[in-house]
Amino acid sequence: MATRLLAPSMGEGVEELTITNWLKKEGDTVKELEVIVELETDKVTSEIPSPVSGTLLKIVAQVDETVKVGSTLAWIGQPGEAFDKTSPKATPVPETEKASTPQVPVTVKEDIAPTGHLSPLVKKIAAENNIDLSLVQGSGEGGRITKEDVLNFLETSKEVPAPAIAKPAQAVVESAPEDAKPAQAVGESAPKESPTSLTGELVHLSSLRKQIAERMVYSQHTSPHVLTVMEADLSKVLAHRSANKAAFAAQNVNLTLTAYFCAAIVNGLKSFPMVNASWTDEGIQLHRDINLGIAVALGEQGLIVPVIKNADLLSLQGLAQKINDLSTRARNKKLLPEEVKDGTFTLTNHGSGGSIFASPIIYQPQAAILGTGMMQKRVVVITDPSGNDAIAIRPMIYLSLVFDHRMLDGEGADNFLKAVKENLENWN
Numbered sequence: 001m002a003t004r005l006l007a008p009s010m011g012e013g014v015e016e017l018t019i020t021n022w023l024k025k026e027g028d029t030v031k032e033l034e035v036i037v038e039l040e041t042d043k044v045t046s047e048i049p050s051p052v053s054g055t056l057l058k059i060v061a062q063v064d065e066t067v068k069v070g071s072t073l074a075w076i077g078q079p080g081e082a083f084d085k086t087s088p089k090a091t092p093v094p095e096t097e098k099a100s101t102p103q104v105p106v107t108v109k110e111d112i113a114p115t116g117h118l119s120p121l122v123k124k125i126a127a128e129n130n131i132d133l134s135l136v137q138g139s140g141e142g143g144r145i146t147k148e149d150v151l152n153f154l155e156t157s158k159e160v161p162a163p164a165i166a167k168p169a170q171a172v173v174e175s176a177p178e179d180a181k182p183a184q185a186v187g188e189s190a191p192k193e194s195p196t197s198l199t200g201e202l203v204h205l206s207s208l209r210k211q212i213a214e215r216m217v218y219s220q221h222t223s224p225h226v227l228t229v230m231e232a233d234l235s236k237v238l239a240h241r242s243a244n245k246a247a248f249a250a251q252n253v254n255l256t257l258t259a260y261f262c263a264a265i266v267n268g269l270k271s272f273p274m275v276n277a278s279w280t281d282e283g284i285q286l287h288r289d290i291n292l293g294i295a296v297a298l299g300e301q302g303l304i305v306p307v308i309k310n311a312d313l314l315s316l317q318g319l320a321q322k323i324n325d326l327s328t329r330a331r332n333k334k335l336l337p338e339e340v341k342d343g344t345f346t347l348t349n350h351g352s353g354g355s356i357f358a359s360p361i362i363y364q365p366q367a368a369i370l371g372t373g374m375m376q377k378r379v380v381v382i383t384d385p386s387g388n389d390a391i392a393i394r395p396m397i398y399l400s401l402v403f404d405h406r407m408l409d410g411e412g413a414d415n416f417l418k419a420v421k422e423n424l425e426n427w428n
């Protein structure tokens with residue numbers, strides 16, 4: 001009997017995986033421990049090797065298909081060797097049969113509903129917004145409800161008070177010339193342009209790009225985003241970096257500005273713990289640990305946010321080492337699932353692409369996210385200890401803090417951002 005290739009366990013709490021790429025096709029010869037398929041959780045892509053040498057007899061789970069941990073992905077054996085061609089992806093595996101991941105339960109219970117398989121994220125969104133899933137039309141395979149279906153249902157089912165919309169819209173229409181187009185009411189869906197009227201190339205969405213899109217829309221639907229911006233003088237940070245960069249390099253540590261930003265954020269979060277928090281239906285959850293998420297760009301593939309756990313316990317060198325390690329492994333798809341979980345605050349350095357300042361989207365359910373713009377030498381007015389003003393050229397940077405207005409008000413957010421600014425400007 002041929003050997004099953006099973007969807008492996010990717011860490012605690014990970015129940016589903018998405019097939020992103022098969023590196024071998026049916027009939028190809030494979031070697032033991034040769035990577036043959038790439039899988040993706042909601043955050044991490046992993047390469048899965050073959051458990052045995054032989055021939056890839058049958059691919060059961062196709063690209064872009066979501067499967068349960070422990071499900072059958074493929075059969076590997078010798079040409080002509082028997083295997084169950086009709087078995088579902090969650091068929092119990094006999095104890096005597098060799099499996100690629102012995103630590104995975106051999107029996108997987110499928111979560112089936114009248115509307116099809118429901119992913120944990122679909123259930124979470126539905127529960128948080130009190131959505132009756134029996135009212136949602138599934139667009140997935142077999143009528144499965146996808147995250148897009150739930151978010152679209154949430155958008156179209158929003159109730160807007162009639163007096164605030166119907167009357168002003170009506171007044172605009174009545175006062176418009178006969179040949180003018182009626183005004184579009186607030187909340188009314190804009191007309192969609194037919195794709196058949198346009199020419200060009202359709203770029204299919206990767207699994208990662210779909211997940212990024214869904215999470216961004218979900219975040220905007222979930223919390224009221226407010227932006228506040230300050231600028232910081234990095235003169236002392238640059239002087240410290242210049243004096244210590246060689247010593248750090250001698251220990252194989254690249255001392256980047258990101259390490260200074262992280263250190264300043266940690267100090268700010270210690271002073272203002274309400275920013276190191278998450279929203280729950282029961283109240284605001286203040287976190288004892290400071291776990292910093294660092295957004296890492298992956299080019300056209302999107303971005304990923306590895307997390308520096310217990311960042312408040314690390315020195316500047318320790319932060320620099322973690323940043324170097326996590327960002328390198330993120331770009332090489334070597335992160336572990338637990339390394340992209342449990343963040344309490346997020347930093348995104350959009351300035352690496354030349355952006356001066358931006359309005360990033362909060363990483364739910366965190367209270368805020370800080371964006372750092374591109375450092376520029378600018379002419380500024382400085383005041384000496386005697387109170388005399390002078391014009392000087394300084395390396396300046398904009399700090400953009402987007403916060404959840406349910407948890408933070410303007411004063412609290414500004415006090416935190418001011419603390420970050422002062423930590424950078426008074427670097428010792």
